[in-house]
Amino acid sequence: AHSETQDWRALLWRGGLPKSWLASGDSQSMRWPEAYIQAIVERDLRQCGVDLNPQHMRRLWLMCCHLHGQVINYSTLGQSLDVTHPTVKRHIDILEATFMTRRLPPFALNTKKRLEKSPKLYIRDSGLLTCLLELDSFDKLFSHPVYGPGWEGFAIENILTMLQPRGSYGFFRTRTGQEIDLVVERQGKRLGFEFKTSSSPALTRGNKAAADLLNLDKLFLVIPQGNAYPILADKAWVTPLEQLAQYL
Secondary structure, three states: OOOHHHHHHHHHHHOOOHHHHOOOOHHHHHHHHHHHHHHHHHHHHHHOOOOOOHHHHHHHHHHHHHOOOEEOOHHHHHHHHOOOHHHHHHHHHHHHHOOOEEEEOEOOOOOOOOEOOOOEEEEOOHHHHHHHOOOOOHHHHHOOOOHHHHHHHHHHHHHHHHHOOOOOEEEEEEOOOOEEEEEEEEOOEEEEEEEOOOOOOOOOHHHHHHHHHHOOOEEEEEEOOOOOEEEOOOOEEEEEHHHHHHOO
C-alpha cells in the first residue's frame, strides 16, 4: 500500500499497468515492465508486421522516450535508425495502435498566426517511460530532464480518459511562442490545460497570449499536489490533478 502523500509519486514512477502498480516492492515493480517490453519488441510487434529487429525496435522506443513531450520529426528519427521517413512513421503508427505511444495533434484554430502543424509524441504509460530510461526510483525520475514532460504526459492521459472528448483536442503552439499544453472542446466550451510541477506555478506571457487567442472558457494550471486556488482574477485556476474534476 502507498500513503496518500506518496500515491502520485508512486503512480507517476510505476505507471498504471496493474502488475507494476500493485507490485509488493519497487524492484518487483521494475521487473514486470521490463519483461513486458521485451515480449512486445521480440514477439507482439513483429506479429503486427514491424520488420525491424527487436534491438532496433527497442532503440526506436527508447528514442521516443527521449522525445517524450516534443514535436515529432520523422526524418530525424529515421536517420538515427537508418530507415526512411515513411518506415519510421509506420512503426510509430503501430506503437500508437497498440497503445504504447500517443501523438497529440496540434489544435486547429482559424488565425493568421503561423501554427505548429506536427504532432507531439508521448509514451502513454509513465511506468514504461521510466523503465525504458532505466530510472529505478522516483528520485531518479525527479532529477531527470524527463520529469516535467513525464508529468505532462501522465496528466494528459488522465484528463483525456476523464473527459472522453468528442470534439477537437490537441496542443496549441504558434511559431512565436504562444502555447497551451492541452486544449479540449467539450460540451460547447473550450478548456485549456497547462502542466506544472512547481507548487506555486505561474502562467508565462506566451500562455496568457495563447489563452486570449483561443478565447478559452476556462484555463487550468494542473499540478501534482496542493490546494486549488484562482489566479488572473478568477480567469484561471491552479488545480491538483486529483481535484480537477470538481472545477471542470
